[in-house]
Amino acid sequence: MMMCKEATRLMSLRLEQPLTPREKLSLRFHLAMCGACRECDKQFTLLHRAGEKVRSDMEKSDQ
Amino acid sequence: MTDDTSRDVAPGTTRMQRLSTLRPRLLSFARMHLRDNAMAEDAVQEALMAAIEKDATFAGRSGYETWVFGILKYKILDIMRHQKRQGRLQPLEDESDDDAVDRQFQLNGRWNDASRPDRWGNPDTLLDNQHFWKVFDACMVALPDKIARVFSMRELMDLSTDEICEILEIKENNCWVILHRARLRLRQCIEEGWLKGDSR
Numbered sequence: 001m002m003m004c005k006e007a008t009r010l011m012s013l014r015l016e017q018p019l020t021p022r023e024k025l026s027l028r029f030h031l032a033m034c035g036a037c038r039e040c041d042k043q044f045t046l047l048h049r050a051g052e053k054v055r056s057d058m059e060k061s062d063q
Numbered sequence: 064m065t066d067d068t069s070r071d072v073a074p075g076t077t078r079m080q081r082l083s084t085l086r087p088r089l090l091s092f093a094r095m096h097l098r099d100n101a102m103a104e105d106a107v108q109e110a111l112m113a114a115i116e117k118d119a120t121f122a123g124r125s126g127y128e129t130w131v132f133g134i135l136k137y138k139i140l141d142i143m144r145h146q147k148r149q150g151r152l153q154p155l156e157d158e159s160d161d162d163a164v165d166r167q168f169q170l171n172g173r174w175n176d177a178s179r180p181d182r183w184g185n186p187d188t189l190l191d192n193q194h195f196w197k198v199f200d201a202c203m204v205a206l207p208d209k210i211a212r213v214f215s216m217r218e219l220m221d222l223s224t225d226e227i228c229e230i231l232e233i234k235e236n237n238c239w240v241i242l243h244r245a246r247l248r249l250r251q252c253i254e255e256g257w258l259k260g261d262s263r
Contacts, residue, residue, distance in 0.1 A: 003168075003171060003172025003173055004168065004172055004173050004174050005168045005172040005173075006172060008243065008246075008247060009243050012239070012242055012243040012246050012247075013239055013243070015242075016217075016224050016239060016242065017224075036174050036179045036180050037174075037180070039180035039181060039182055039183070040180040040250065042183070042186070043180060043183060043246075043250040043253075043254075044246050044250065045186075046183065046186050046189065046190075047218065047246055047249055047250065048218060049186060049190060050190060050199060050218070051217075051218030051219045051221065052221075053190050054092070054095075054219050055132075055219070055220075055221060057088070058088055058089075058092055058128070058132045059126060059128050059129040059132050060128065061081075061126050061127065061128050
């Protein structure tokens with residue numbers, strides 16, 4: 001059974017490249033059972049969105 | 064018909080004003096990447112000079128701010144390559160364990176009670192909240208150099224791990240390990256500063 005630490009590795013990897021079907025399945029299974037990891041997954045996604053916001057704010061025109 | 068490019072190449076006052084409005088934003092972006100005030104100032108100065116010198120080449124295909132931002136990104140990457148060549152970066156091939164990350168988990172791989180991720184609330188509200196950004200900046204500063212560098216290249220500059228590996232001369236797997244650590248460290252640091260901080 002996959003534990004939280006390994007699940008966070010896959011959550012992070014997922015932001016870089018598609019997971020294999022097996023990885024996807026075991027992550028989905030873990031997330032279904034683990035509330036803390038679901039929050040962690042949302043937080044990783046938020047960090048990713050924060051980066052997007054930094055860029056779009058940079059390119060905002062004040063005109 | 065006159066050829067536009069043969070005219071005075073100095074930008075008009077409006078663009079000069081836009082550059083000075085943009086400067087603080089460029090500076091904070093450069094700081095996040097270079098983690099050194101003087102170096103960030105230099106990079107921004109060079110980018111602004113280049114924007115002024117090359118004003119005539121701004122084609123208007125993108126927004127002006129986007130164009131200047133692009134010049135700055137190029138300058139920052141240039142500096143990073145240079146630092147890499149001079150060996151001024153800590154070696155990145157370090158596969159050793161990361162204690163700050165290990166402490167978040169029990170030996171069996173489950174979360175430790177003290178670091179179990181908590182709810183952060185609505186992401187849109189969070190990203191519009193100034194206090195959140197203060198915490199985010201402070202947590203970026205708290206990251207070790209090499210971890211911060213890979214994270215900022217990936218998430219703030221939106222480079223692919225391929226590009227990052229090429230510039231920093233590291234293996235892709237190493238890049239993934241570092242990004243995983245960066246995300247875990249940041250999430251914990253932000254959670255402590257954000258949820259448990261008193262000035263919400």
